[in-house]
Amino acid sequence: MKVGILSLQGSFFDHQKSLDLISLESLLVKTPEDLDKVDGIILPGGESTAMSKISSYNNLYKKLDIKIKQGLPTLSTCAGTIILAKSVIDGDTHIPNIDIEIQRNAYGRQNESFEADVKFLNNNDIYCFIRAPKIIRTLNNDVKVIATQIDDIVGVSQNNIVSLTYHPELTNDNYYLEWLLAFMKEGKYVGSF
Amino acid sequence: MKIESTFKVKKGLAEMLKGGVIMDVVNAEQAVIAEKSGAVAVMALERIPADIRADGGVARMSSVGVIQEVMDAVSIPVMAKARIGHFVEAQILESIGIDFIDESEVLTPADDVNHINKNNFKSPFVCGATGLGEASRRIAEGAAMIRTKGEAGTGNVIEAVKHMRTITNEINEVLTCDTNQLVALSKKFRAPLNVLEMIKELGKLPVVNFAAGGIATPADAALMMQLGCDGVFVGSGIFKSGDPAERAEAIVVATTNYNDPKVLADVSKDLGEPMVGINIDTLTEEEKLAKRGW
Numbered sequence: 001m002k003v004g005i006l007s008l009q010g011s012f013f014d015h016q017k018s019l020d021l022i023s024l025e026s027l028l029v030k031t032p033e034d035l036d037k038v039d040g041i042i043l044p045g046g047e048s049t050a051m052s053k054i055s056s057y058n059n060l061y062k063k064l065d066i067k068i069k070q071g072l073p074t075l076s077t078c079a080g081t082i083i084l085a086k087s088v089i090d091g092d093t094h095i096p097n098i099d100i101e102i103q104r105n106a107y108g109r110q111n112e113s114f115e116a117d118v119k120f121l122n123n124n125d126i127y128c129f130i131r132a133p134k135i136i137r138t139l140n141n142d143v144k145v146i147a148t149q150i151d152d153i154v155g156v157s158q159n160n161i162v163s164l165t166y167h168p169e170l171t172n173d174n175y176y177l178e179w180l181l182a183f184m185k186e187g188k189y190v191g192s193f
Numbered sequence: 194m195k196i197e198s199t200f201k202v203k204k205g206l207a208e209m210l211k212g213g214v215i216m217d218v219v220n221a222e223q224a225v226i227a228e229k230s231g232a233v234a235v236m237a238l239e240r241i242p243a244d245i246r247a248d249g250g251v252a253r254m255s256s257v258g259v260i261q262e263v264m265d266a267v268s269i270p271v272m273a274k275a276r277i278g279h280f281v282e283a284q285i286l287e288s289i290g291i292d293f294i295d296e297s298e299v300l301t302p303a304d305d306v307n308h309i310n311k312n313n314f315k316s317p318f319v320c321g322a323t324g325l326g327e328a329s330r331r332i333a334e335g336a337a338m339i340r341t342k343g344e345a346g347t348g349n350v351i352e353a354v355k356h357m358r359t360i361t362n363e364i365n366e367v368l369t370c371d372t373n374q375l376v377a378l379s380k381k382f383r384a385p386l387n388v389l390e391m392i393k394e395l396g397k398l399p400v401v402n403f404a405a406g407g408i409a410t411p412a413d414a415a416l417m418m419q420l421g422c423d424g425v426f427v428g429s430g431i432f433k434s435g436d437p438a439e440r441a442e443a444i445v446v447a448t449t450n451y452n453d454p455k456v457l458a459d460v461s462k463d464l465g466e467p468m469v470g471i472n473i474d475t476l477t478e479e480e481k482l483a484k485r486g487w
Contacts, residue, residue: 008449009212009233030450045209046233047269050445053231057446057456078209091268104268110292111315113202116195126194130205131270131292170205 003184004029004038006064008054010046010079014169021172022181032063040073040184043080045130045167048104051079052094065095073187074161075180081163082133089136098158099139102165106134118154118166120147121191123175127166129154135165144189157189200337203317206270206293207338207401210234210424214414214445215403217241217428220259221266227431230441234270234293236426237263242299242346243429243468246480252300254282257289264290272319277486278304280313287316293338294318296331298485299345299428306487311335321405323356323483325363329384329392332400339398341422342483343406346429348470350407350416352483357404357420367392406483409434409467411447411460418451435465 005012007028019026055061083094087101135153147155155164168176182193213233218224239255264271270292275282311318312335321342322328343353379386391399404417405426414425434440443460450456
């Protein structure tokens with residue numbers, strides 16, 4: 001199988017490294033045609049406004065939206081999660097596919113960026129939150145909370161989508177990598193593996 | 194448990210800017226144009242480098258008012274410049290919550306020996322480098338991001354190309370040497386040994402490296418990306434050109450699609466006048482900003 005990484009801007013090489021570590025073939029996705037060649041997609045961190053602007057050059061988001069709705073296994077981190085959110089406080093929505101309300105730069109500016117302990121499924125590890133968004137609430141019961149940082153929701157899943165607000169690709173711990181492999185192989189969210 | 198501003202988090206912001214374009218702006222209006230055109234961050238300045246060069250005199254940190262105006266206008270990260278070695282300007286920038294500090298040769302240096310100890314700050318720093326030694330010294334001082342030191346305000350990419358090629362060649366020298374030669378290379382490049390050891394282990398610089406200085410066209414941006422830069426700073430090139438919004442957008446698309454000449458041709462069409470450039474040969478040694486920094 002081949003996993004695409006949305007590569008308009010942002011930490012796409014870091015996600016590629018994660019896929020290399022679990023021996024999954026990857027493709028840096030920049031055009032609508034690229035989307036026909038992949039069996040899964042990762043939306044990386046970066047700047048959501050910049051990515052959306054760049055995507056408008058070749059209408060990439062339109063096809064991406066269709067593919068996600070057709071069930072393409074989709075992982076998003078940080079800005080990628082803003083791109084998929086159904087509701088963005090004080091901001092534009094992009095390709096709304098996950099029923100959450102999100103707030104951009106919710107913890108403050110860069111000086112308030114931090115590392116913190118995240119509970120992801122049955123595991124605890126320390127991850128980076130960089131000018132991170134916050135999932136304010138889930139909009140219905142189809143959305144399952146899968147990661148928390150104290151009382152904050154930092155990871156959710158819905159059908160074929162998993163959305164996180166932090167950066168597992170900057171840590172690449174074994175638990176995350178094993179989960180990522182299982183998720184991409186299964187094609188949908190897995191709670192145990 | 195929550196720890197703010199670790200080096201991983203500082204370097205992480207630079208990682209998120211990769212593949213993007215950072216644009217110089219002098220007010221809120223320009224900042225909004227930059228954000229809408231797809232900039233990943235803006236550099237808030239009172240005057241762009243081309244004007245600093247033309248005006249002469251001592252160039253200092255921009256007024257806090259201008260920087261805050263830009264910070265209020267956009268949701269993308271905002272950077273600002275402090276003079277080389279001027280750690281108090283950096284303290285001021287940090288206190289107003291700037292997202293990134295550029296310890297920049299575009300401003301008049303405040304210290305002729307020392308750079309700022311960047312490890313003392315919560316805010317991440319970007320610093321210019323003409324070669325691997327300079328890059329390594331800045332990384333040892335705590336820089337979370339490196340950029341080339343092309344001649345700002347000239348619209349001439351030759352110096353940025355030279356710096357990028359030099360850094361790449363020198364990294365290759367580190368990667369191909371055997372470990373017995375590392376101390377000699379450290380001496381040759383005036384590069385701290387521990388940074389060279391990191392480079393040898395990682396196969397590349399431990400932080401992101403952007404192109405900066407003299408980039409004026411989509412083709413310039415793509416050239417720097419093909420040479421291996423992680424992203425691009427555009428200073429005077431955008432708001433000194435005929436149609437800033439269109440040029441900004443074209444450079445953004447070119448930076449993502451740097452390997453696709455068809456896209457580059459398409460975005461380069463009907464762009465209007467680029468900024469007027471300056472030949473580096475016509476600058477005296479004193480006028481070359483890249484000489485600043487130690």
